[in-house]
């Protein structure tokens with residue numbers, strides 16, 4: 472689905488001494504020292520983890536073993552999809568970044584929640600921690616915006632006539648995105664040993680075992696047993712309804728951080744190294760936007776991914792601290808004249824994503840792009 476670029480060397484940031492990030496890091500370090508806080512998760516995160524970890528199996532048992540009508544079981548599976556998204560945002564994401572706990576072992580264990588969700592933490596860490604967090608919105612390298620030809624996410628991607636309707640059909644693609652991810656994209660990455668245009672590091676034997684065992688277990692738990700208990704129609708409907716809510720929530724939250732009207736995109740050249748004329752942190756500020764920063768609801772639900780600016784600058788800090796970190800980032804950004812991108816509400820960010828997809832789909836930007 473997404474391999475038009477074949478030989479794209481990783482771009483280089485012209486760091487210019489990292490002045491902005493240097494001062495920002497010092498200020499953030501001083502804040503944590505002055506408050507006597509650890510940068511990793513605290514009781515707020517662990518309470519949330521307990522709620523999610525207890526709720527998912529409770530819902531699963533209710534859906535399959537209480538003798539409910541099939542439609543009620545299917546509905547409960549849709550709710551399980553919401554809780555899988557919560558587990559991904561709040562537990563797995565922090566753990567894979569090493570910010571869930573100060574213990575590496577605890578982070579590894581909770582990072583493997585990714586396997587319970589049907590994917591593979593080892594592959595995802597390369598896709599997300601290494602590629603997406605370094606080369607955010609760099610077309611040709613960042614796998615998160617590599618959905619061509621189905622979707623045109625930035626001006627440098629080729630336009631096709633069908634893109635005129637992408638703002639209409641994209642929700643349908645988002646709805647099947649997690650099934651595609653777990654049963655197609657993961658296998659493509661695993662067998663090619665590549666994430667888009669970047670090679671995976673060597674996969675240790677333990678990770679080969681985790682990949683295969685958890686794919687089989689996931690299929691048994693979320694396809695096999697539901698089909699056995701609810702019949703083919705009910706079981707498959709339950710599986711699809713789980714993924715519809717999961718796929719839409721994951722796609723919207725991640726796309727609203729980067730594919731909106733106020734963020735920037737860079738095209739990586741093929742065969743030669745692209746030079747990005749900014750320090751890495753300034754590039755992150757130009758390509759990432761927050762939404763609803765004062766909403767406790769969105770902060771709790773999305774695992775702080777409404778504070779994507781702070782997350783991209785400090786992925787090793789747990790999301791529970793981002794409201795405090797935001798004030799420091801805003802102050803230092805203003806001092807260095809670095810833009811701070813933010814939508815006050817979820818609705819404004821969502822509408823902006825829709826408008827940008829419509830504009831990119833119309834091809835109206837083609838004269839401007841190149």
Ligand SMILES: [Zn+2]
Pocket residue numbers: 564568599604782786
């Ligand atoms: Zn991240």
